[in-house]
Amino acid sequence: MAIKKELEGGIGEPLVEANEDGTAQKSKGQPWMVYFSTFIAVCGAYEFGACAGYSSPTQSAIREDLSLSLAEYSLFGSILTFGAMIGAITSGPIADFLGRKGAMRFSTAFSVAGWLAIYFSESPWPLDIGRLATGYGMGMFSYVVPVFIAEIAPKELRGSLTTLNQFMIVTAVSVAFIIGTILSWRALALTGLIPCAILIFGLFFIPESPRWLAKRGREREFEASLQKLRGEDADISHEAEEIQDYITTLDRLPKPKLLELFQTRYLRSVTIGVGLMFCQQLGGINGVCFYVSSIFELAGFSSNTGSIIYAILQIIVTGIGAALIDMTGRKPLLLISGSGLVSGCMITAAAFYFKVHEVALGAVPALAVTGILVYIGAFSVGMGAIPWVVMSEIFPINIKGLAGSLATLVNWFCAWLCSYTFNYLMSWSSYGTFILYAAINALAILFIIVAVPETKGKSLEQLQAAINA
Template identity: 70%
Template sequence: MTIKEDVEKCNNNVHEDVSMPLLLDQANMTDETSSKASLWMVYLSTIVAVCGSFEFGSCIGFSSPTQAEITKDLSLTLAQYSVFGSILTFGAMVGAITSGPIADLIGRKGAMRTATGFCVAGWLAIYFAKGALSLDIGRLATGYGMGVYSYVVPVFIAEIAPKNLRGALTAVNQLMICTGVSVSFIIGTILTWRTLALTGLIPCAILLVGLFFIPESPRWLAKIGHEKEFEAALQNLRGKDTDISKEAAEIRDYIETLERLPNAKMLDLFQRRYLRSVIIGVGLMIFQQFGGINGICFYVTNIFESAGVSSSTGTIVYAIIQLPITALCTTVIDRAGRKPLILVSSTGLVVACILSGISFYLKDHNLALNLIPILAVAGILIYISSFSAGMGAVPWVVMSEIFPINIKGVAGSLATLVNWFGAWAVSYSFNFLMSWSSSGTFMLYAAVSALGILFVITVVPETKGKTLEQIQAEINA
């Protein structure tokens, strides 16, 4: 037998040792623990964590209502303000790269504190800014915080929640992002831009105080060998009278098997045992972003104006419709399942992009002029409704579930980085694509969403009602 064959045999044996006991031991697990539990600490921990999600949305929403006032007060050119707006995504990409290692090194709570520190520094830099440089430094810092939040918040919630509530609680992350954006839009029309920057400190303060009253992720504590803290955190989350022995034993067994595997590096993600998890996580992020969401979201006013629709009316309806549909998603995700929501959502995105593409095609060829505004409004509203119903929240839920804990840091960083790169690429290229062909741009997004449907059908598993350990063992079996 060659050295290569010895290594392959060893890897296969380790993988079998990891997956088979998990599949056998967990096949008949019930929801006894979660149904009998006193879950107030789970809810409190989720509320505290999603303050980071609200802060995320506040950072995104800040630049839109403040553009005219900032450019006037600080005498900025359009190019300078464009840099201020877009540099957020570069900070978020750096945050995404470092979020996983930070969360693995100092814990999920430590990572949230780090992100909050950057956001506080960023908002203060923006508030005291006298020119473009201070604005850009502040925006870059808040972007870094966003990048860390985008990974660690859904991961933390997934690791503390009972399996029957995990999807709904993790989806609250996306709901609070949308809420943060909407609140910034609304109060930004009333407050000065400096005062609006100070409001970004409010969720930061709530998060920092709240972290003193909630436990660390039990799975992370188990991973680093803090046995007493692990049991105390799990008992705190499930209630003092709840029997946690089964769940604790399951987590310990999984951690013990993972300890037999080496610590993962970025290149290790492409090993056979991890490849399917990585393909699922990265693939969902690609289809979420390259379906056009950030181009449409950032430039929705221009889209309505180009189609001959009142931009103010369209934007208000756009903002109003987003929140209730995202909220509805959080209530049904653990009943309907992840795959059905993504498939319904992606189908709606295809239909919406086709309608919008047809409206611009008719406009370009001076045909059926009365139909153009109707098709444009219908297309954009169906688009945001469909995105909010599934593709907005569910990929983050699935990403928080599918990675084994020994690769969760580097794999989560990779998936989040891909997401932010896609956000930048789409928002940067949107105007260029629209100048090339307005109808062609939307047809391109429709094609991407259609490919996403095929990807979900053929590659993405259903994770509803399963423990994190069951999901990861089945994916990597």
């Protein structure tokens, strides 16, 4: 495996050529360490979901116990997103400096401190500081977990393993919603420490990302990490050479600054990564997710029943998406997901249109529930997880920290924007809100068709070289 890229002139042939026989050398080892490492890493994703799901079932209890006004509790709920934005800004540089495992430890420390602050809170300020700290850890995890999994996984498993990140997030949100109806708000905060404990302990037993070690010039540790991940009997020579050749070439290029990410060399990968984050969040998911109970109530359907069905469906369909991603590919699932989002929005819009104009009122609850369930099912099968998968795949390692931080920051800003504007939009027009989301999701489909490549079945080096050639 040799790199054929000539550095003069900046743009030329791809950095990595395909193998002479067109296939990758197969490993004889069993990747049990990849599975174990992924399990440990996705505890960070579960922590993400535990943070996101905490505020909904605890609202009335916290307000009553601490005598919080609605404005004070709203600050407590929303400050999580601001913490996540700060985490997003710093996630890439920290993961590049401390390593992927170091960044997960750093995130865990903030999460533990945040949960303890919430648990011991007797007034609004410690509560808000704790929520901000858990938000910071959440923003860090949203970047480093999928990146770590993508960098350790063999290409034939990379998609499904990276998708487990989203599966664990939605599972944790659903678990928090269910057990939050049984536990006190302080006890529920302590449950957020469980994934942190598993992560802290488990990180001692899993290897660091071999690609990060290679980038840092730690050759012996790089080879030991890759061998441990691929199995003792696996021949890692081809994969190791490919990674080393690619990183050697990247090291000869200047390390880009923020504005230089938009140069021709990196413009396509940045456009794809950031564009998918816009598509994921501006299509309405946080508005629907945060206010699903009120949507069901407005449509005349039981909010408790609807929310439980919503939570269960989200877990099931996310699992299906994880199973399918390495068989069908990323792009087909994104297109199916986008089409389902448009359909779900239009069905929900029709339900509210009928209600506003007092037409077929008996059908409104069923239509609204159908539309929301189609929407969340479609989101869960593709648009929920795949933008994070693609983001973790397409950025070369010399810009991954900076570009990944940018994409993650855009995601969190758009998440805040969507959740902040949702109630205002619904006050303007309930059916108009979902027509707007349908239009945005239709534009997302067009973006996916035009700009997003299929990343299935390619090594990270092959993929990144082709996109950034």
